[in-house]
Amino acid sequence: MVGDRTDWSAMRDRRMAEPGAVEAYDAARLAFELGRAVRELRERRGWSQSQLAQASGMTQSAVARFEAGGTVPTLPVLERLATALDVSLHVSFAPRDAAA
Amino acid sequence: MVGDRTDWSAMRDRRMAEPGAVEAYDAARLAFELGRAVRELRERRGWSQSQLAQASGMTQSAVARFEAGGTVPTLPVLERLATALDVSLHVSFAPRDAAA
DNA sequence: CACTGGTATAGCATCGTTGCTATGGCCTGG
DNA sequence: CCAGGCCATAGCAACGATGCTATACCAGTG
Numbered sequence A, B: 001m002v003g004d005r006t007d008w009s010a011m012r013d014r015r016m017a018e019p020g021a022v023e024a025y026d027a028a029r030l031a032f033e034l035g036r037a038v039r040e041l042r043e044r045r046g047w048s049q050s051q052l053a054q055a056s057g058m059t060q061s062a063v064a065r066f067e068a069g070g071t072v073p074t075l076p077v078l079e080r081l082a083t084a085l086d087v088s089l090h091v092s093f094a095p096r097d098a099a100a
Numbered sequence C: 001c002a003c004t005g006g007t008a009t010a011g012c013a014t015c016g017t018t019g020c021t022a023t024g025g026c027c028t029g030g
Numbered sequence D: 001c002c003a004g005g006c007c008a009t010a011g012c013a014a015c016g017a018t019g020c021t022a023t024a025c026c027a028g029t030g
Helices: A008-012 A022-045 A050-055 A062-069 A075-084 B008-012 B021-044 B050-057 B058-066 B074-083
Strands: A087-095 B087-096
Touching: A022 A050, A022 A062, A022 B074, A022 B087, A050 A062, A050 A075, A062 A075, A075 A087, A075 B021, A087 B021, B021 B050, B021 B058, B050 B058, B050 B074, B058 B074, B074 B087
Parallel strands: none
Antiparallel strands: A087 B087
């Protein structure tokens, strides 16, 4: 079937509710995508969750939780993961129209 | 004077301590820069802290705290601010060498 | 079958951010 | 001088992420 996937765009149009409603959802999605990104970087290095945990000063359970998108990570944690994975973390605001 | 600004690069070279030490500092610097960015966007719109607070579902005190870099913001808060300021929030990992 | 390594999940304590209220300083205008 | 808007800061409660330990599930392997 064609319309199988969730209609994200429709949900995003629910602007104008109370402040914090849609944005909280965005944060959850961001958490999910960051989790996937870290998992990719980790597996590319052939590391286990335990190894990444030790390298970033976390525990294996915290890594698993984060990669699963179970929680919205904090910036300090993202920094530590970035350092451990030898990448740099970028956080920025950009105009809506401009791609970057 | 030329060497007026703080020598950040020297501090950044303090890698190799325990995990979480330098990264916590990075997070604080990130918080400071994000605060400045939001303040710029806000003032460019001619908004007061109270107006931005209401638009983003925060309080004036929280906005002030954040703009001053007093705390490391969470992703949900950054999302709300971005939405209120009509910009998009970008969080990503990038290779250290590649600029972006 | 037992054993090992990797991952997911749970429960709890701790820490930090945020929400909220209130206050003080600063500046401008009346 | 007083009033009002703007910003900074403080104190406290509540919420959420993290640290930590322990456990369960699964896939290989001997």
